[in-house]
Amino acid sequence: MLRIREAIEKDIITGKLAPGTKLDEEALAARYGASRTPVREAFQQLASQGHIALRPHMGAFVATLSVTELVEMFEAMAYLEAACAALASRRHTDADRTRLAAAHGACVKAAKRKDPDAFYAANARFHECIYAASHNEYLAAETLRLRNRLEAYRRESTFHPGLMALTINEHVKILQAILDMDEAAAASRMRGHLDTLRDDAVSMARAVVRATGRRAA
Known part of the structure; x- marks a missing residue:
């Protein structure tokens, strides 16, 4: 059951299963060579984590977030x-600096190639390097958990025109603040960066709401 849950969760996080997608219990059981019971159990766990919604008499669907x-x-x-x-601005090590620079460099290369899939992966790595550089395992884990809930929306934003270039510019400012050990600037610039992603994701959510017929809150 764990293998099935992790596989479905990965497909949701990476966008292979988009918000609003109906999950076919029988097809998933066949895909993973299992009975329907472990698939149902996986659905229950994923529902408790907010990744899917179980609707009476309708089945399981990848969770669609309201605008609110x-x-x-x-x-x-x-x-x-x-x-x-x-915290990363205060606590980062030389190894953290190296990892952050490498992740940022990968973002730049992907943007120059106009490769949104590679950019998405490099961008995720850049943010995860910042979580790790905070050297607070609880904070890093909780941040990653919430990020995974939002990942389908963040991923879709990568494909919007101009967003890769904008993201690179914002990453440069965040990275510089961290390396300068400027705690206030690092926090402020990161909040601004997430505001940009939020605005783009909200536009996407409104489109999903219209497509699925779900009322926006």
């Missing part, structure tokens, strides 16, 4: 990531 939910979660995410950036 999305705004509130991005607001929380902005403060969590800002806290990571602030």
Whole structure:
């Protein structure tokens, strides 16, 4: 069951299963060579984590966030990531600096190639390096957990025109503040960066709401 849950969760996080997608219990059981019971158990766990919604007489669907939910979660995410950036500015090591520079360099290369998939992966790595550089394992884990809830929306933003270039510019400012050990600037710039992502994700959420017929809150 753990293998099935992790596989479905990965497909949701990476966008292979988009918000609003109906999950076919029988097809998933066949795909993973299992009975329907462990698939149902995986659905229950994923529902408890907020990744899917179980609707009576309708089945399981990849969770679709309302506009209100999305705004509130991005607001929380902005403060969590800002806290990571602030701590990283005070606590980063030489190894952290090397990893951050490498992750940023990968973002730049992907943007120059106009490769959104590679940029998405490099961007995720850049943010995760900041979480790690905070040297607060609890904060890093909670930030990553919320990030995973929002990942489908963050990923979709990568494909919007001009966002890769804008992201690179914002990353440069965040990285410089961290390397300068400027705690206030690192936190402020990270919050601003998440505000940009929030605005783009909200536009996407409105489109999903219209497509699925779900009322925006």
